[in-house]
Amino acid sequence: MSRFPTLLVLLTLSVAACDRARAQAPPASAGDQATPLRTAGDRPVDVRHIKLDLAVDLKGRRIVGTATLELTTLRPLSVIRLDAVNHQIDRVRGTRGTAKTGELRFENTDRELFVHLPGAAAAGENWRVEVDYSITQPITGLHFFGPSKQVPDQPLMAWSHGEPISNRYWFPSQDHPAERQSSEIIATVPAGMECLSNGRLLSREKQPDGKVKFHWKQEKPHVSYLVTLVVGKFSVTRRKWRDRPVLFYVPPDRAADTERTFGRTVEMLDFFSERFGIEYPWEKYAQVVVDQFTAGGMENTSATTLYRGVMHDDRAILDSTPDRLIAHELGHQWWGDLVTCRDWSHLWLNEGFATYSEVLWYEHKLGRDEADYLLYSKSGSGRSGGTLTRPIVDRRYPSPRNMFDSRAYPKAGWVLHMLRHRVGDDAFFRALKRWGTVYSYQVAETSDLRKIFERLLGHSLERFFYDWTERPAHPVLTVSSRYDADRKQVRVEVTQDQDGEPFALPLTVSFAVPGRSEPVRLDLAVTEKRQLVFVPVAARPTLVRVDPEFSLLAEVKEKKVRGWWVAQLKNAPRVPERLRAVAHFAPSRKTADRKLLVETLAGDTFYGVRLAAAAALGRVADDLSREALLAALQQKNPRVRSAAAAALGSFSKNAAVVKVLETAWADGDPSYKVEAAVLRSLARIRTLPLKTLEEALARDSHREAIRTAALGALRRRQEPRSVEILLEWTGPDRPRRCRIAAIAALGERVIRVATPPAVAAKVIKRLTDLLRSAGPRIRAAALQAMRRMGGSAKAAEKVVASLAEHDPEGRVRTAARDALKALQKEKTASAELDRLRGELDSLQKRNRDLADRLKKLEAK
The missing domain is CATH 2.60.40.1730 (tricorn interacting facor f3 domain)
Incomplete structure (x- = not known):
């Protein structure tokens, strides 16, 4: 008998035994304690x-x-x-x-x-x-x-x-x-x-x-x-609303922008008082703009505090409006101040209502398309982050700050939007008035809101609140539509593809049918994982619309013929439908599909759809897309110009694109964001002279759009001078947005570009020094940079560990814990390698012992 097969069997058995022992062992503890259960404390x-x-x-x-x-x-x-x-x-x-x-x-x-x-x-x-x-x-x-x-x-x-x-x-x-x-x-x-x-x-x-x-x-x-x-x-401007003072406190250097920024506040007070059915409840309304505020705004009772970025000059107003933030904080004066969540588990009663106040103001002032577009953006963020793993009403959180995430804001706003659609406009606002009246100057929790709606309207909403506030995630729907010409019907199959039990939700599918002035409408109560329905129609539909009123927070995947997608892109009346059609055609490399996107970029009536088409064409980056994007640089709407400039950054080393963007940078643009997008794309597709980036750092812009673009470009530079510039821009004498951008760029540069050890050590020292900054956003930014650097920043481990335990700001403690894991990953990997080496040594020794025993047996 040969000894080698025997040894192979013994070796295999040895390895298998080690594997079984490892598989049966309890998992190693991560060292994290269970998140505590939070309930309201006693009130003695x-x-x-x-x-x-x-x-x-x-x-x-x-x-x-x-x-x-x-x-x-x-x-x-x-x-x-x-x-x-x-x-x-x-x-x-x-x-x-x-x-x-x-x-x-x-x-x-x-x-x-x-x-x-x-x-x-x-x-x-x-x-x-x-x-x-x-x-x-x-x-x-x-x-x-x-x-x-x-x-x-x-x-x-x-x-x-x-x-x-x-x-x-x-x-x-x-x-x-x-x-x-x-x-x-x-x-x-x-x-x-x-x-x-x-x-x-x-x-x-x-x-x-x-x-x-x-x-x-x-x-x-x-x-x-x-x-x-x-x-x-401060420069103080005084107005009146129904004999109550309305005050605007702004930094003296921004006094000229007061009316442009806050001029619609009195109209908002009228609108929300009427819409909510409750007159503004406080003695005055003041808004004060301060330096280095740690949030966008804070709804202090009758006296909202705002960050400097809310101020809009005559160029900034081309790119954005301050109304969204102003409406959010003003909405809080009812929802959060007049009626307050009983504890942080019910935070959505504050933030969700304020978030939906933004949508209501957009509906009133800017129209349905703008409100739909805002809801569409919140739909994406409302289906991401913490919403995937934690419910809106959550009693387990490390600190109250952890509740201030996408659950409390966009998802919660969407819950109210769905509730409004479920009960109808008149009923929704009647119940809202009752809610605000019954709980005025009181605290409340989620069940209180549900009971108000149920008692006033007669709806049973327990399942609705269970699905949307007590469980995480959202429905993932596949809606398949197919026309059967022989039976003159549309086969509609709806599946819920998310893990776990199905949601209970209403789903509308409408069909535009030739010869009918009104669409054929399917209103389906979706309660199962798979449901199949046949809809009789007189002729082949020309357009199939899923959730045409945009009233469902869900990931919707549609399966239907190309012609129906084309009709949706060209003819659907609601902005979200056309945006979904753009998303459908975006991955395609077919010429016919790209031409559709080119047409959309040139001709859709709403700028937001044109923005999406520009981004999609940028991902394709072919000749057809390039010409369409270059043409879009001439569009009137600055947001479309900005999107086109950003998309052109995908055309690496393309001489025609470089030339146009260089000219655009030299000529300038009325919009700050267009200039920033041009600079960012130029830096992506060619190596700009360092002097160009330094000149950009001298340009003022709204929310530091241009400087942050320049600082972001420096992360890819090879010259040692680029590190020195970034280090300079982390200093306390620089604007906070720029400091944060420079900190992020430093962390990225150490990873992306071969960096001498002495320079890397200098970067790590600066980041460590910034961990002692008075500003929580600066500390958090430094921690995020260290997290990206991983083990290379392990010299800061002790300071990071201290912040993870003791920093007064919850967001900083969270960032520190994430950074600490990354810093320790290299140590963990090294320990794992040592363990494997030890196991291998032990295995080799056992196999030598087995070989010796076999040799002795064969000698007999």
């Missing part, structure tokens, strides 16, 4: 009023003063707990009813303040608790800005941002959406400064030392995260 006290009397020291980045909380005990207790992070507490005083109790004993843990009452309080007692405190440079919640060595021209300013749980960083409170109270801020600020807060301005008094004391009072109850304080130099 009812906070009725919060009064803050503060001296604001802008230069010292400090507030000093007294927080007075008026509250009622809801049960017997001896200790009152307040959220108060890093407060310096000097003393606490109490008043029981009308009797002062003097100073109260307290414990300050740097996260919470525990106030000990003198003897147990009975349920129903009224207390006033006064906390003398100070805070210097809060970690978050209240943000201070001013001149520094790096940014000597930064204006002095302070603004708060409390959502979701950041106001506890600058005043003691019950910092949870279930707690509503009236509020009052008395703020003493430096001379020459404006001060804005919630409610009515009761007084503005000059003090003996030249400072000014502002007294604002919010009479009606709201939640603590909506309390706001803004101090700075």
Whole structure:
């Protein structure tokens, strides 16, 4: 007997045994703890009023003063707990009813303040608790800005941002959406400064030392995260709406753009008051534009805070409108402020309604096509990200910030759109009025909304709310339509292809039939994974429309003959239908299909469809597409010109395209976005002189469109100078959008371009330094760059790990955890390689032992 087959069998058995042992072993723990279950906490006290009397020291980045909380005990207790992070507490005083109790004993843990009452309080007692405190440079919640060595021209300013749980960083409170109270801020600020807060301005008094004391009072109850304080130099424009002040606070250098940006606010107040059936509920409406705001906008009660990007000059208005953001935040004054989600699991009741307010305003002001186009964009984002794995109403989340994703915004907006279609326009807005009336100045949860609709309208909506708020993902439908000439009928098959159980949904399919003025309509209740229907028609339909009213959030795949697709592209009346037809023809390389897209780019009546056709032709990048895109550069609509310029970036090293784009860059364009798209495409298809990119970095533009295009182009450059430029643009003296773009480009460049170790180390050091930045968006951007760099940035592992545990911003902690996984991947891979080497060594030793045993057996 030969020994080699025996050894092979033994070796195979050995490997199989190792594999079986590995397969039977429990999976290695990832080290992550289960996400905690979140429910609303107890309310042992009812906070009725919060009064803050503060001296604001802008230069010292400090507030000093007294927080007075008026509250009622809801049960017997001896200790009152307040959220108060890093407060310096000097003393606490109490008043029981009308009797002062003097100073109260307290414990300050740097996260919470525990106030000990003198003897147990009975349920129903009224207390006033006064906390003398100070805070210097809060970690978050209240943000201070001013001149520094790096940014000597930064204006002095302070603004708060409390959502979701950041106001506890600058005043003691019950910092949870279930707690509503009236509020009052008395703020003493430096001379020459404006001060804005919630409610009515009761007084503005000059003090003996030249400072000014502002007294604002919010009479009606709201939640603590909506309390706001803004101090700075502003140009203030005053309007009136039904005898209530309407105020616009903007940076002095943008005063000329105030009317262009905010000029439709009064009309919006009229529209939403009528549409919602509830008059605007607060004492005034102010909008204030601040530097370096951490969000697009924040709907503080009666006083919305907005980022600088909302301001539109005469060129920016060609590319976009501020109305979407302004309508969103104004909609919140009803949905989020008047009626507030009971806890963060029900955040969609705030954000979904505000998101849908955008759509309602577009319908009213801009027309159905613009509203449909907005819904179409939200349909894509509403079927991505967190929506795929988590439900809208979700009680498991690491921190409240994690709930602010595509579930709470676009998907939630779409849920309301579907609900409106389900019950009808009149019924929907009647129920909306009832919702806002019943829960005015209260908190509510999802079941409350469902019950309002059910009781008023008589609909059973339990399955609707289950499908759309309690389970993740969305329907994935395949709709197959085929005409049978012999039977004069259309065979329609609908399948639900998503994992898990079917959704229950209404689906409409309509058929344009020759000789009929009205289409044949199929209204199908889809409840199964597969349903088959035969629709009688008098003749072959000329157009088949699936979901013609665009009322379903679903991924819809259609199977039908080419002629019906052509008819949809050319003749469908709704924008989303034509966009779906563009998407159908986009992957095709057939000349006839490309000609259809060329015709669409040249002639569709809505610019959004032309944009989609331009993008599709850019992906094909042939001669036919090139000529159509070059021609589109001359279209009147700047958004189409921008899309055409972007699509031309696919024509690498094409001399004709390069020449046209070079001319377009040299000539300029009224639109910032067109110029940015031209520059971005030029950088893709040829190596631009570095001087050109440096010149682009000197150009101002709306939301830094041109500079960010130039910084993005630098990620592909070989010259060492490109790294130096990017490092310069990460500095605190540069606009935040540019800093973020430069940070991203640095991370990409280290991966894309061969980078000397010393240069890579310099990049990593800068990114690590940026992790200590005061701005959460800068920290998050640096972490995202490190995540892309992976193991090459492992020198920053300790700092990243610390942020993953301790950063006050939820978005930063999430970015840090993602970065940490990437940084440790190389270490994990190395450990896995060591393990495999050890297994191989062990296997080889076992096989040597087996060979020795076999040799001895053969010797016998």
